[in-house]
Amino acid sequence: MPFEMNFGWTTPIGEVVLGATKADGGTRRISYRIGGGTTLPFLESSPSSPAPLIAFEICDNPDFWSPIVKDYCGDVVNNANEWAKKADADYGADLVRLHLTSTKQRNFSDIASLGSVVEGVLSATSLPVIIEGSNEPKIDSEVYQKCGEAGQGERLLLGTAEAGKYRSIAAAALAYNHSIIAQSPIDINLAKQLNILLKEIGVQRDHIVIDPYTGALGYGFEYSYSAMERIRFSALKGDTDLAMPMICSSADTLTIKEVREAGDGLQDETAIQWELFTCLAAATAGAEILCVRHPGTIVPLRKALAGMKQPAQSAGVP
Amino acid sequence: MTDVESAKKHGEESLKTRIASIQKPFSYEETAYHLPISYALTGVAVHDRAAAEDVFKKTAGNPIVASECLLAEQTAVKGKEPAPYTGFISDTVIRKLGYSLVDGSILGLALIVGTPKGEGSAAAICRELQEKYMLTFLAGTVVPSLSAAGVKVGLDYRLIPLGSSPFYGIHFVDIVARVAMMFGGVTPGDMHRLLTYAAERAKAIVIVFPGLTDEEIALVDGMRVLGFPILSLGGYENATWVPATPGDVVRQGMELRGIRVNVTAIPIPMSCSPAFEGKSIRKEEMYVEFGGGRSTAFELLRMREPSGIEDGKVTVIGTEIDSMKEGSANPLGIIIEVAGKTMKKDYEPVLERRIHNFVNYGEGSWHVAQRDLIWVRISKEAVAKGVKIEHIGKLLASKFRMDFPQLLDAVSVTLITDPAKVAEAKKEAERVYDERDARIKGMRDSDVNTYYSCTLCQTFAPNHVCVITPERLALCGAISWLDGKIAYEMSPSGANQPIEKGAVINELTGEFEGVNRFVKKASHGEIERCSLYSVMEYPMTCCGCFEAIALMLPEVNGIMVVNREYKGMTPSGMTFSTLAGTIGGGAQTPGFAGISKNYILSDRFLQGEGGIERLVWMPAALKEELKERLEKKLEERGLTGFLDKVADETTAETIEALIEFLERGGHPALTMKPLV
């Protein structure tokens, strides 16, 4: 390039390792090292950071899952193990993100079953796994203990810590050496505060992935986009409390009217396109894990990312 | 009475001898940390006598290390004790226990050793520990004494019987050592980190019944190095162990280690939620009322020494609600006493303001105003449900603890309804109010070295940094220096941060090295300089929340102020909203500054431009709003009558009219040093 852009960055984005291979005491066939960027996304001429990863989201109880996805995937949605296997082998995801939606049932108490769900998914796929625990503060403590224990050694990414509920997830991360997703409601300062709280409780920087929360395209996505840009900017300018990789989930986008009511025959196409647009925009703003729910989004998304950067380098292959 | 010092000496000598006589090699299964205490302290994996002696020497003959080695050998020789005793606990279980500690479902750890007198005393202590979310370890005859009293032990009951003799108490320490290595990032051999972790993070206490041997005393006393308080229930003579009674030992121990139980439910017959905050209680719905000009009433919150307060205590002095006539007005004094390690006297008024919110949270209680102007009502509905004056006290005591867990350790509430006593207590309250007023009023920017920032608005104004000083509140008018200070103390990673003002660069414009440094960092490098008292040079950035805008009018060499409520045109040719749109968003715009309305009354207002004499125009309503206070200020400064020289929309709507008005009135700004 004949003209140099000069941004005056001082600090690279921190790195986080997802998944543990046999060499690291786990059973994953691959692990990823994300982060490490030294400038705005995709600007490095010789990349010091890998291309964003694509995570496919599944759940253990599809009652509230998008009907579009359920129709497209078929019966497999009722079996988390099979679904995970499919995400890995057929859909071609880099990561599987399991939402323990069964915990959303009223008065859910079968904590032990969650352990088997997590173990099941971990044996169904050998990709690194993200586990989303409960949404119910009353059972958080038991749920995250169980998730952490079930995934011991696998270096999971556990979600989702928020300012009001982070202790259990942090405890699980510390006890069983996992990383965690720290989510704040589209606000750079709140993101920073949560990271400081996590630091105080003992979670290391290289175990935190920031989720600035992704609003649905057309319904607040612009706030998320700018929050991500600002987090990346502040991180590169030296704010180490924000210098972690970010995760974006386009899940909300599937629930909006334009997608839900896309009309017969257009639903899959619309869902895929809206997820694609959301993820690509988030990637340019700094997201390094892109989560999708429609299997059809993975191929075009990967193709586009490949045009933006070399594919992810593995942090360790057995 | 056993003399701890001499017992300890004997015990240590005897341990030393026994270390030398270790025969067999030993090791625990199910752990990656060898003998955890020795390993954490020295990094040496101890499995035989040689290593044991080495570590013993390295730790200067530490009785804990000695005990750990001896117990390990004993276990290797004799095998594990039978159930219910756990003996050495595996890493897997420790991971779970550590999880519960980080997660907050266990608040702390307790060890009980010794021989309780009578079955009930240990049982009561254990029950209290269970209720307070403590995980309790037991070693020695305390275990059979509990079983005899019918107390179930085991991990599920948070009562863990380590072994049949107090010697097994060593496992309590090896658990703390492993938690430090697993969760606290303590690397084996880093003795300093381990001790710091144990002292600062491990919330552990030791409760000692009589009857320990010399060796056991040496072991228990050794735990003091780790910062664990040793609470003695009698039988020992010593200066460093804390004497306690069975009824108070748990509270005392927890307080010594700063272990706090969070209040989550308020035991009153009335719902309590912010949702009820705006509900008023009309006259016809009211059962009784207090204050509001109908009777004497006041509220006062004061800080006390922790020893002087019994947490959660509510006292009602005078008649209760059931002896009050329906529809009547009664006297009331609300006195709240608080204590806390980080509580400061300065916070009193800020916390006192919360009484208003908290009382309003009650579904049937209502509160307006503050100090001795309060007006409180309780509804008929609430009284029918059984709400009493006492419950208002309970509500306040609980809410203060719930909302300020970091700040307050104890809160007690006294409610006075006795007319004579209310009148008497009110005199004292008034003295306190006066004292506070004098302190706040007199506070000047030059009195403090620390200002506070506010970056709440960075959500939409990315580079905006508000600098809050005693004489210049945040430009939104909502956050005073004291508010900023308290917000920081309560939430050290929040949006209000301390700013060391540093060396003076320009006294007049209020530019400080420290402020500049802070602003540069907090604005992500965008803003290099910030002068606190100047509109013209490096004024503070503007977010968008400012109550008013001060801007220079070059034509008249003066500065005008327009407030948000004023919708009309100003002599600048721009309305408030046009101006706000141009200068907001976190930019620094020389000649323009966002300010709070109250700042106009400050002595620092326009200091950089020569003082309030620069003020040439402000909307009539704003003038009216500030008039009384402003005129007093002006008088003090020898500017009586100045306000009449300041134009408003009724006298000048355009710049031309303003020039004429100011010339006619002989406004001082016209002859001051040129602004541009």
Add this chain to the structure above:
Amino acid sequence: MALKALDIYKLLPKKNCKECGDPTCLTFAMKLAGGKADLDLCPYLSDEAKSVLGATTRPPIRLVKIGVGTKNFKVGEETVLYRHEKTFYHPPGLVFRVTDTMPAEEIVAITRRVRDEVLTRVGADLRFNGIAIENVSGSAETFARAVETVEKVEAHLPPVLISKDTAALKAALVHCGTYRPLLHAATQDNVQEMCALARQHGCPLVVRSGSLDDLVNLVKTCTADGVTDLVLDLAPENFGEFIRRSTAVRQLAITRAVPDLGYPVYLNAAETGQEDAAVALGIVKYGSVIVTDPLPSGSAKAALTLRQNIYTDPQKPIQMNPGIYRVGSPDKDSPVLMTVNFSLTFFTLQGYLESARVPCFMLIVDTEGLSVLTAVAAGKLSEMLVRDSIKTFGLENEVSHRKLIIPGYASPLSGRIEDATGWKVLVGPRDAAEIGEYLHQEWKK
């Protein structure tokens, strides 16, 4: 760094003559500082002031107008790298491409689609902006015919004419030369002829090169030749190159480091092999004219929506029109939920209400786009506003009950709203996510 209003003011004549249209010189200076006024409006400016101000108040990226009439679009005049720093001003023109080898019916159909298709979101009509006609036949005559076919639809859409062949462009310009079409593209090989054409027809011109050095040279040639309405085609080999070059152009332009790069950027998504992704990246990464093959419905809507999101002024939240909105088919007994007109609040609540499947009314009051918390704090949300809104929008005629559910954060106002309106106020949850549960439990009572 742009000059501050005060610095500009010092250079102005300080006459307050009002001839610029502003009441005072200071007002004019403020506008200049914000890049919202033209220096030439001041008739009394000294030459010295002109030269000082000229360089710094001129927009760092030139505003280029494409097309004429009501459907023209303007791009450029951007001032920041991140939208949060200020805002992005001129949304990119999304232009559908036809080729001159397509059957006439297809060309007509696509032209009509661009003319007619509209997506209405948040009170705004979102449309595609123009038609690009590409000369792939190699024949000037065929190209001209295709252009004629487009023009005959009389959609009056801004045209983009794509051809390497100046003769073909010349022939096409016969049909649309007066409509300010964007000509694509001048390269090292044809820059002289292209400039001549652009000058002759007063058209904006795209210059194309994969090297920023070459682009600067091309720009210099064009401007020296009197063609100043330029657009830059960065000829990216892949998405990564597009992002890198486009970011470089934006950064170097707005910092005035390389003023010759101060022009809007052109992106042909059709030549990237993955149009939907290219359009998305073009929108977020500084594309100003984005040419694409007609997008299928899903990506078309996603593109328009993403563009609307990214080009929303971050300091002026999108506001809903105040009024009564229906969720499902509410009747006289349905609940009424009051909230503010901040779009994010509105949509969040609406979303949760829809999934709660309780038909209801939303009473949206005008808090000037402030959220509930800020509106309450700033006093924008008051009992008077609620009372007036109930009257203005005729809420009394919609429902037979007199119960109003207000947001949890507005609870301090509940008593005053009851007093002012005579309606019974129920305080809802603070978090919209809990509204379903709330309605099921509380409204049934």
